[in-house]
Amino acid sequence: MGMPGGQELLIILAIVVLLFGAKKIPELAKGLGKGIKNFKAEMKNDDEEIKTASTEAPKKVESEKESTEKETPKTTEQA
Numbered sequence: 001m002g003m004p005g006g007q008e009l010l011i012i013l014a015i016v017v018l019l020f021g022a023k024k025i026p027e028l029a030k031g032l033g034k035g036i037k038n039f040k041a042e043m044k045n046d047d048e049e050i051k052t053a054s055t056e057a058p059k060k061v062e063s064e065k066e067s068t069e070k071e072t073p074k075t076t077e078q079a
Contacts, residue, residue: 020028
């Protein structure tokens with residue numbers, strides 16, 4: 001099964017026009033375009049958040065290591 005041919009596309013277009021009406025189709029296309037644009041923007045924001053989180057994570061690990069090193073080590077006599 002490949003791409004639909006010319007006749008199939010015309011039938012699909014006719015069904016869409018019957019279901020939604022000729023006036024609603026531009027509104028649907030506009031809404032679909034806005035949805036795609038918002039989706040791409042959110043994907044870009046997520047990528048930026050991941051990049052900033054990955055650059056900040058090593059700093060947190062280093063500060064945690066420093067704080068654990070400052071604690072006095074327990075010996076067997078203390079336990």
